[in-house]
Amino acid sequence: MMRKTVSFIFVSLTSLAAVIVAAALFAIVFFIFTESIRAIKEVGFGLFSPNWYPVWETDPEFGVGTMLLNSLILTVWTSVWVWTIGLSVAIYLHKYALNKEREVLLRILEYVSGIPSVVLGLFGVLILGNWFLRLGAWSAQNFLNASIVLSVLTLPFMTSLTFQSLEKVPRQLVEGAIALGAKDLAVMWIELRYAAPGIVNAMLSVFNRIFGETMIVLMVAGGANLLVRSLLDPVRPLTATLGSEIGEVAVGSLHYSALFFIAFLVLSGSLILNLLTNRITRKLERWIKG
Amino acid sequence: MSDVVFEIKDLYAFYDEHAALQSINLKIWEKRITAIMGPSGCGKSTLLRCLNRLNDLIPGFSLKGQILFRGQDIYQIKDLTEYRRRVTMVFQKPNPFPMSIFDNVAYGLRIHGITKKSILKDKVEQALRMAALWDEVKDKLKKPAVQLSGGQQQRLCIARALAVEPEVLLLDEPTSALDPIATTKIERLLEELAQQYTVVIVTHSMGQALRISDEVVFLYEGRLIEYGETSTIAKTPKHEVTKQFLTGKIG
Numbered sequence: 001m002m003r004k005t006v007s008f009i010f011v012s013l014t015s016l017a018a019v020i021v022a023a024a025l026f027a028i029v030f031f032i033f034t035e036s037i038r039a040i041k042e043v044g045f046g047l048f049s050p051n052w053y054p055v056w057e058t059d060p061e062f063g064v065g066t067m068l069l070n071s072l073i074l075t076v077w078t079s080v081w082v083w084t085i086g087l088s089v090a091i092y093l094h095k096y097a098l099n100k101e102r103e104v105l106l107r108i109l110e111y112v113s114g115i116p117s118v119v120l121g122l123f124g125v126l127i128l129g130n131w132f133l134r135l136g137a138w139s140a141q142n143f144l145n146a147s148i149v150l151s152v153l154t155l156p157f158m159t160s161l162t163f164q165s166l167e168k169v170p171r172q173l174v175e176g177a178i179a180l181g182a183k184d185l186a187v188m189w190i191e192l193r194y195a196a197p198g199i200v201n202a203m204l205s206v207f208n209r210i211f212g213e214t215m216i217v218l219m220v221a222g223g224a225n226l227l228v229r230s231l232l233d234p235v236r237p238l239t240a241t242l243g244s245e246i247g248e249v250a251v252g253s254l255h256y257s258a259l260f261f262i263a264f265l266v267l268s269g270s271l272i273l274n275l276l277t278n279r280i281t282r283k284l285e286r287w288i289k290g
Numbered sequence: 291m292s293d294v295v296f297e298i299k300d301l302y303a304f305y306d307e308h309a310a311l312q313s314i315n316l317k318i319w320e321k322r323i324t325a326i327m328g329p330s331g332c333g334k335s336t337l338l339r340c341l342n343r344l345n346d347l348i349p350g351f352s353l354k355g356q357i358l359f360r361g362q363d364i365y366q367i368k369d370l371t372e373y374r375r376r377v378t379m380v381f382q383k384p385n386p387f388p389m390s391i392f393d394n395v396a397y398g399l400r401i402h403g404i405t406k407k408s409i410l411k412d413k414v415e416q417a418l419r420m421a422a423l424w425d426e427v428k429d430k431l432k433k434p435a436v437q438l439s440g441g442q443q444q445r446l447c448i449a450r451a452l453a454v455e456p457e458v459l460l461l462d463e464p465t466s467a468l469d470p471i472a473t474t475k476i477e478r479l480l481e482e483l484a485q486q487y488t489v490v491i492v493t494h495s496m497g498q499a500l501r502i503s504d505e506v507v508f509l510y511e512g513r514l515i516e517y518g519e520t521s522t523i524a525k526t527p528k529h530e531v532t533k534q535f536l537t538g539k540i541g
Contacts (some may be wrong), residue, residue, distance in 0.1 A: 016299040041344070060535070061522065074519060128537070172381055172383055173385050173387060173388075174383040175344060175347070175381065175385075175448070176379075176381060176385040176387070177387070178344065178347065179342055179344055179374060179378060179379035179381075179451075180374060180375070180378055180379075180397065180401060180450070180451065180454065181370065181371040181372070181373075181374035181375045181378075181398070181401055181454070182371075182397075182401050183371060183401075186397075186400075186401050189385050190388070190397075192389075193387065193388040194388045196388075286434055286436045286437075287388045287389060287436065288388045288436060289436060
């Protein structure tokens with residue numbers, strides 16, 4: 001009897017929590033979308049034009065095209081580096097590193113992953129920025145600076161998640177491959193196949209994290225709404241605009257609504273990416289779990 | 291009498307200080323089924339894994355004595371890839387790779403440099419037929435191997451080992467994770483395979499050893515206590531532990 005009551009309470013509590021979370025998510029999407037309706041109605045496709053001059057008296061423009069492109073370019077560029085380096089380091093840690101080495105490196109990664117993004121941003125502004133100026137860049141805050149700081153932010157995550165997935169590969173699979181005569185690369189192939197769901201999950205999460213990261217790009221990307229042409233150009237991704245302007249805009253104005261449109265873009269981007277991640281991971285898991 | 295495939299001379303095996311095998315002297319004959327028996331921890335898996343040099347991977351493992359494969363000391367071999375093609379291994383728990391049924395069987399072939407599609411196809415089919423699995427999987431070769439049942443997975447692993455055209459098949463308790471029906475299937479299969487291959491099987495089941503093996507090796511606490519033709523030993527066991535095994539007191 002007692003048992004039944006307890007289990008009933010637990011089931012109700014978890015269901016309640018699930019419903020609340022789902023409702024909250026729905027409410028957020030709904031709220032952000034309704035606030036951006038005005039901009040969608042009044043500006044229309046102009047929202048995707050390149051120019052963003054929201055506070056011009058005569059003829060304000062609300063185009064997010066350049067920011068969106070800059071966001072995507074920055075995210076793809078940085079992700080590819082983080083994926084490559086993270087995967088290589090994880091493979092090294094898993095296969096070749098000495099125990100001591102592995103311990104120290106994992107510890108360091110753990111500490112780095114705990115650094116608040118604003119502190120990383122500060123490091124970008126003060127130290128990296130200074131170096132960039134000395135090396136002859138025309139702006140201390142720029143695309144490359146942001147990319148480096150974002151890499152520092154996401155690399156620990158990519159590396160440790162990939163490493164963990166590789167460590168989970170059952171010993172008997174590795175032995176099975178070796179017993180057939182497989183050399184390092186062929187064995188690695190089996191391990192990567194087995195770890196694929198975890199690795200892909202890490203990759204897409206990194207992408208999502210970079211796309212949505214605000215504080216760092218606000219501080220070190222440079223803030224110019226120009227399409228990036230060189231690594232040292234200052235840029236302004238979507239999130240930076242939203243972060244810097246939302247505090248100063250007149251509530252209910254067209255500018256306000258356009259900022260909500262940006263929020264809507266960022267949010268849908270991350271939701272779609274999450275759905276995609278789930279989909280792909282589940283597909284890949286079929287090869288492991290049957 | 292057929293040819294000697296393996297000759298083991300005064301073999302000792304150590305995990306760090308612990309001696310897992312002591313003073314083993316043994317011959318394994320071509321195209322026969324040799325069963326290695328003994329209670330848990332007697333060193334039977336260690337002995338089998340030495341034959342494929344799989345113990346090289348274990349930190350702290352060392353070895354004294356000699357294992358000759360057709361007269362050649364296997365611990366002097368540099369190119370293990372080719373050696374392991376000739377002497378392949380099937381494990382206790384089915385371990386299909388996370389890929390399709392076809393790719394599982396083709397894996398070994400690809401390692402050994404066979405990449406032409408038509409040849410791969412033929413060889414995969416041939417291996418699956420030999421493992422008595424072809425009819426069950428021929429329509430789903432592209433499906434994940436893990437979707438097969440346990441017994442099918444184990445036969446797939448046997449097919450994977452056979453695909454590289456080995457001379458010796460090592461099996462480490464291949465049926466201990468399977469139900470009786472799947473076990474029977476695999477035992478039948480091994481008897482058939484013994485016409486072409488040398489089979490060495492570790493088993494803890496006396497019944498299995500009696501059913502399928504030609505030769506039987508008894509290990510006890512790392513030492514070889516008795517070995518010879520299965521039928522002879524079954525009738526006239528010399529050692530006390532062997533007797534207990536035969537009467538079902540242990541094992």
